[in-house]
Amino acid sequence: MSQINPDATPDKDLPLRDDIRLLGRILGDTIREQEGEAAFDIVERIRQTSIRFHRDEDEGARRELETILNSLSRGRTNQIIRAYTYFSHLANIAEDQHHVRRSRAHAMAGAHAMTASAPREGTLARALKLVQEAGVSQAALQAFFASALVCPVLTAHPTEVRRKSTIDREMEIAQILAQRDRQHLTPEEESACQESLRRAILTLWQTSILRRTRLKVIDEVNNGLSYYDYTFFQELPRVYASLEDQLAAMDPAWETVELPSFLRMGSWIGGDRDGNPFVTADALRQALLLQSKHALGFYLEELHRLGGELSLDERYVNVSDEVRDLARSSPDSSPHRQDEPYRRAITGLYARLAATAASLGHEDVARHAVGEAPAYENVEDFVGDLSSLHRSLRANGSGALARGRLRRLRRAVDVFGFHLASLDMRQNSDVHQRVVTELFEKAMPGTGYEKLSEERRVALLLEELRTPRLLTSPYLDYSPETASELAIVHEAAEAHRRYGRAAVPNYVISKASDPSDILEAALLLKEAGLLRPREGEMHVNIVPLFETIADLRHCGKVMDALFALPDYVRLLRSRGQAQEVMLGYSDSNKDGGFLTSGWELYKAEIALVEVFARHGVGLRLFHGRGGSVGRGGGPSYQAILAQPGGAVQGAIRITEQGEVIAGKYSNPDLGRRNLEILAAATLEASLLHSGESAPREDYLRAMEELSESAFKVYRALVYETEGFERYFWESTVIGEIAHLNIGSRPASRTNSRRIEDLRAIPWVFGWAQCRLMLPGWYGFGSAVNAWLEAHPENGLALLQEMYREWPFFQALLSNMDMVLAKSNIAIASRYAKLVEDEALRDAIFPRLRREWEDSIRHLLAIMQQQALLDGNPLLARSIRNRFPYLDPLNHLQIELLKRHRSGDADEQVVQGIHLSINGIAAGLRNSG
Structure with missing residues (x-):
């Protein structure tokens, strides 16, 4: 089987190798x-033996490995597991810093006329250049920004296995590497940097990875x-400031334009209760309180620093009446600042913001205000005061x-408000x-709602949604589920009243399959006053999730x-005549496989x-993507x-999950780059495509035929x-993953071991750990076999053309290319040996191997590559280096699983399995 091509390290990658x-x-x-x-x-010794086994699936190396590992x-x-785990983490840090290094090098090259290079793909600079070349008018661009929404949504799915303690030390190491890279150090400074690295790595070694x-x-x-x-x-x-400056450089008409805050943050952490019994009203309240406290704490610290910077004396500068009024109303009466408005x-x-924090139930702020002042009623008033400072300085x-x-603080307040991130509610339609x-x-005994047809359900729900009368009564008792x-x-x-409507703007319905699923959520919103029938207002977006x-x-x-229901359309008008729909990548993959999931999502x-x-309704898509390709990554x-x-109609929301x-x-430079990628892609897709x-x-x-076969x-x-x-349960670490302390949510929706009931996250995570990566490719090889058999003359040529010309097919195959490069059939064969029933093992694993081999063979032929990742040499080198x-982590994990499943309940064995899960996840990077 063709492996990743080895190649010499290019000069530009030598710093990575050195790090x-x-x-x-x-x-x-x-x-x-x-x-x-x-x-x-x-x-x-384990590393060298593992290389022999990986390269040739050498049986001698296999036996030698087992001998070494059994003797430990x-x-x-x-x-040993900790050693390999930490090397994977350190290699990740070095790679991340190298990405930052190459981005900086590209930016600096573009700044010099003699070495000018075009803006990189995925940057806002390139997106604006393409928009300008396409002749998009300023009015069209302003209209885009006025209605755009780009929102990464952080979730708490259980594949992030690192503790914050280790992430903090890893960030310290990244900062030291960045310092060495960006400065010419004296020998003494270089020695100090290396000493700092030694301290940080020693701290990592002496810190528990596991919770x-x-x-x-x-x-x-x-x-989060x-x-x-x-x-x-x-x-x-900084993303906003850079974008505004680039627009002004492109056209002076943009110089006085401040962009609306279209790039915002979302979260599911504390609001997603689908299958998580621990997300209650109290958890939602606590999550919102912590978010608000975090936002206001940041603003207070920035105000303190801003006050230290703006020491302007009114004897030397003019000051607007707005600022004079703010100074006069301030409780600050210090004679030292009487000339510093x-x-x-x-x-x-x-003082006003500190009072606001107190009114929201925050604990004491770090620095007390100099005196009392009224709290802000809303964030807009705070933004207005900051804008007064801005206008006076400019004038x-x-x-x-x-x-x-001040510019950065004004933008932060506009983006984060008093709520920090928009927190979605989510629940399953069955509930x-x-x-x-x-x-x-309870209200109308004998209704028998659950036995009604869909048509009668809709009619009953609409009738109830037309009246302001509530169904619930304080004089009735409800089941714990309903009460919750x-x-x-x-x-x-209550969150709307305290923080504003942006605090909880969406209600996501899992397993949505009928209009009644949406109307049921609307009925619940009405019970809390979040939907007002008489006014035709809905204060929350109802988002069906099709998965x-x-x-x-x-x-x-x-x-x-x-949309054929006038009552619902009337409510939709209060949401700007726009409807959000969420598409589930994870569950559709587990349900139908990689190829069919991707195709059905596209259709x-x-x-x-x-x-x-x-119907004249605006569409906003919410993509429920995971970290792995098997979950839409x-x-x-x-x-x-x-x-x-x-x-992509100027708006997109995307989940960011797990270890991704x-x-x-966690790295600010990479973080900014990833935020910019989302904004740039949305801009291009909306205005150019x-x-x-x-x-x-x-x-x-062709895609329909391939999908049907797969x-x-x-x-x-x-x-x-x-x-x-x-x-599946015996050849993977799924049982052990279910007990790892990496999330509050259970691995399965029920207590059963059925694949149907297993959550998509541990399903993908389990296959990644054993290096088979099945959710990212299975079925492709057989599908192409059937296609070529049915179309022997031009079948391959058409698939090759589709890969060259169709972005959807390109993305599909490129992701599969990456997954297969990270898979390892030799290691997977060792996991297969964990299956006790030899007949079952022999019936299934050969099928997996054949499909894996066929998938790689056809993938290379369609992409016209000699080896996996030929078109992505940086990733190929990364995988080859790690x-x-x-691989040794997999071999060690297998030995520990054997011990544990044979009845060895020693705590060190369990700990070793969990450590290996951490290390393999770190080495693969996008496994969950």
Whole structure:
């Protein structure tokens, strides 16, 4: 089987190699010092033997590995696992810094006329250049920004296995590498940097990677908030400032234009209760409180610093009447600042904001205000006061000062408000049905809602939605489930009163399959005053989530039927005549396989675009993507541009899940780059690709045929092969993952082991750990086999043309290319040996191997590559560099699983399994 092509390290990548060697050497020295020379020698011996096994699937190397690993004590095994795990983490840091290094080098090259290079793909500079070249008018561009929404939504799915303690140390290492890279250091400074690296790596070595207790929802909220400190608070305002400056440089007419805040943050952490019994009204309230406290804490600190900077004396500068009024109303009466109106005004703003924090229930702020002042009633008043400072500075010769900290703070407040991130509610439609059934039965006994036809359900729900009368009564008792659901929507209504409507703007309905699913949620919102029948107002977007293959195929019909209801359309007008729809990548993949999931998602978007256009409703798509390709992951820029024409109408929301959050946003430079990618791709897709015609008919027919074949093969394996469920549980670490303390949500929706009930996240995570990566490719090989057999003359040529000409097919195959490059059939074969039933093993694994081999062979032929990742040499080198350190973790994990499943309940064995899960996830980077 063709492997990734080896090639010489280009000069531009030499700094990466040097950083990896430096970090590896320091880690090796740390292991020698802490654990002894013998431990280090075993690490090296395992690595070298693993390389032989990886390269040739050498049986001698396999036996030698098993001999070495079987001879290790429990304590020594965990030392070795930790060594390889930390090397993977350190290699990730070096790679991230190299991406930053190359971005800076490209930007600096573009700044010099002699070496000018075009802006890089995925940057706002390039997007604006393309827009300008296409002749898009300023009016069209302003219209885009006025209505645009780009929103990454952080979720707390259980694949992030790193603790904040280790992330903080890794960030310290990244900062030291950046310092070495950007400065010419004296020998003494270089020595100090290396000493700092040694301290940080030693701290990592002596810090537990694992959590001893399972995370609670509030722990997940706090983990999510840390990325605001790492990246979002500072980098989001910088993205806006850079974009405004680029527009002004492109056309002086933009110089006085301040863009609306179209790039915002969202969250599910504390609001997503689908299958998570720990997300209650109290959890929602606590999540919102913590978010608000984080936002106001940042603003207060920035105000304090701003006051230190704006020491302008009114004897030397003019000041606007607005600022004089703010200074006069300030409780600051210090004689030292009597001639410094900006400082006194800012002191007053600080006092008002501190009072606001107190009124919202925050604990004492870090610095007390100098005196009492009234709290702000809303965030708009705070923005107005900051704008008064801005206008005065600009009008009186201090425009440069307005462009510094004040500019960034004004933008931050406009983006984050008093709520920080928009927190979505989410619940499963099955729960809604049970709750609505009980509400009707309590209010009108004998209704029998759950037994009604869809038509009669819709009629009953619409009748109830037309009246302001409530179904609930304080004098009736409700089941715990119903009481909890009602408490959630009432808490959301309270959040609107406290923080503004942007705090909880969306209600996502999982497993939406009928119009009644949307109307049931509307009924619950009405009970809390979030939907007002008389006014025809809905204060929350209701977002149906279509996530199974069947639901994707019918989503156009569902929305068509919904828009045919005048009562619902009337409510929709209060939401700007726009409707958000969420598409589920994870569950559709688990339901129908990679190829069919991707194709049905694409077709669903085409259907939705047509239905929404016919009804005159604006479409906003919410993409429920995970980190792995099996859950819709892959490069965001290419994914957005690969959407069908008209699917990106200036607005897009995308989930950011699991370990991908840390990978994208713990490093501020990378975080800014990833935020910019989302904005740039949305801009390009909306203004440059919105009118693109549908793909050629022969492309569509070919994809339909491929999908149909892949679907049959995938379903035959996963859902129709007797014993496959057992094979999955025994050949992967899914059982151990279910008990790892990496999230508050259970691995399955029920207590069963059925594939249907398993969440998509651990399903993909389990296959990634055993290096088979099945959700990212299975069925493709058989589908192409069938296609070529049916079209022997030009079948391959057409698929090659589709890859060259069709962005959707390009993205699909490029993602598969990456997944297959990270897979390893030799290692997967060792996991297969964990299946106790030899007949079951022999019935299934050869099928997996054949499909893997066929998939690679056909993929290379269609992409016209000699080896996997020929078109992505940087990723190919990354994978090649880390395999010698990643593969041993798999071998060690297998040995520990054997011990554990044979009855060895020693805590060190369990700990070793969990450590190996961490290390493999780090090495693969996008496994969950």
